[in-house]
Amino acid sequence: MTDVAISGRFYYQGRFRDLTVGVTNGIISEIKKNLKAQVHYSVEGGILPGSTDTHVHFRDPGETAKEDFSTGSAAAVYGGTTTVLDMPNNRLPIVDYDRFYDKKAAIRGRSYCDYGLYSLFTGGNAQVLSKESIALKIYLGGSTNSTGLASIPQDQISKLREEGFRLVFHAESDECLDRNRREVHSLADHDLSRPEACEKMAVDYVASLKYPDKTVTHISSMASLADIKSRDFKIEATPHHLLLNEAMGLGPKGKVNPPLRSKDTQLSLLEAYAGGRIDVVSSDHAPHTEEDKDGFEYAKSGIIGVETRLPLMLALVKKGIVPMEVFYRTVIENPPANFGIKKGKLEIGYVADFFSVKLSEMQKINENRLHSKNSFSPFDGFDAVFPENVFIRGSPALENGELLSDRQGLFLNDIKGARNA
Ligand code: DOR
Numbered sequence: 001m002t003d004v005a006i007s008g009r010f011y012y013q014g015r016f017r018d019l020t021v022g023v024t025n026g027i028i029s030e031i032k033k034n035l036k037a038q039v040h041y042s043v044e045g046g047i048l049p050g051s052t053d054t055h056v057h058f059r060d061p062g063e064t065a066k067e068d069f070s071t072g073s074a075a076a077v078y079g080g081t082t083t084v085l086d087m088p089n090n091r092l093p094i095v096d097y098d099r100f101y102d103k104k105a106a107i108r109g110r111s112y113c114d115y116g117l118y119s120l121f122t123g124g125n126a127q128v129l130s131k132e133s134i135a136l137k138i139y140l141g142g143s144t145n146s147t148g149l150a151s152i153p154q155d156q157i158s159k160l161r162e163e164g165f166r167l168v169f170h171a172e173s174d175e176c177l178d179r180n181r182r183e184v185h186s187l188a189d190h191d192l193s194r195p196e197a198c199e200k201m202a203v204d205y206v207a208s209l210k211y212p213d214k215t216v217t218h219i220s221s222m223a224s225l226a227d228i229k230s231r232d233f234k235i236e237a238t239p240h241h242l243l244l245n246e247a248m249g250l251g252p253k254g255k256v257n258p259p260l261r262s263k264d265t266q267l268s269l270l271e272a273y274a275g276g277r278i279d280v281v282s283s284d285h286a287p288h289t290e291e292d293k294d295g296f297e298y299a300k301s302g303i304i305g306v307e308t309r310l311p312l313m314l315a316l317v318k319k320g321i322v323p324m325e326v327f328y329r330t331v332i333e334n335p336p337a338n339f340g341i342k343k344g345k346l347e348i349g350y351v352a353d354f355f356s357v358k359l360s361e362m363q364k365i366n367e368n369r370l371h372s373k374n375s376f377s378p379f380d381g382f383d384a385v386f387p388e389n390v391f392i393r394g395s396p397a398l399e400n401g402e403l404l405s406d407r408q409g410l411f412l413n414d415i416k417g418a419r420n421a
């Protein structure tokens, strides 16, 4: 017997249709006009599959004054995100089994949304990485809690391939960053100190690696999109590189790696995104405390975004700047598909995560009302469309804009049917 039925206007096969979706053990089991179930929810507004944010830094364990898994995952759910993939640059980086399982144990029972965990590849640790890692992060240039890896030895690449790890690259070339190092007092200086050329060098290096299913995350410049059709990797971009630029007077709030670029670059990137040239929008949610962000030169790099990513992108759809199909592919469907997660599709056998939204109800983001531990945001005042209801595996997680108290988030590998075989 179907446990749960959810009725409403679902986005299905390219348009909104009146449907009832049956859920059994958290998995979509029926898609019909009508059906009976023990529990029935009728939902207003448009309904889409819950989103996966493939790039967040929840800092837990180790730096929980910046964020922790419960505040970060709560913020995710408020923004329609039902799954997060958490980065490994914790204060003690996730470089081996012990660190991985310590982190997994520390998080257990504390997350409002489902999650996968990355491990950090440091060059020689292929043998000691947990097979449960959702992917490996590779920093080609140094950033918070991580040093850059200039190149990856061929025997290590072969080893990683044998083990079947997915690779996600932070694409800034360390050698190029070294050459451009300088004092930074403004976002324009920060851009000069980590110029687009460093990203291009690293992207070209990734393209040269004979390795399947690679991802380059948070690209910030047009050169990184050159030859993309012939390159076998996936490109992720962030809302901040699509919507913010160094001329907006954001100061340390806008300091991030890779840096915000010129207005021209930002507008070109947004146009390329709307034209379908970018595969995924991930947030690179990277919280810091107010003290961390004090003064420009020594301010830490990173911008929060797990709660605002999807709402900002939906506002672009509402305004006609981004086609609905592009939003659907880059925010809903591709992110889990790229990591072998059976979410992001209204299809029998997929996990029953959904959010509902009224596109007519655009709001201004108010940083004081976001749910991260340090909620200051360069998107304060930006237009956004926030979800009203969120379901995770068929259970309500957000109701009429209010988070329910159950911390029902699970580690992805522990959810039957959530990973591709
Ligand atoms: O700005 C950034 N902040 N870029 C990164 O690569 C890391 C991140 C962080 O963890 O703070």
Ligand code: ZN
Pocket (backbone or CB within 6 Å): 055, 057, 087, 284, 285, 286
């Ligand atoms: Zn990051």
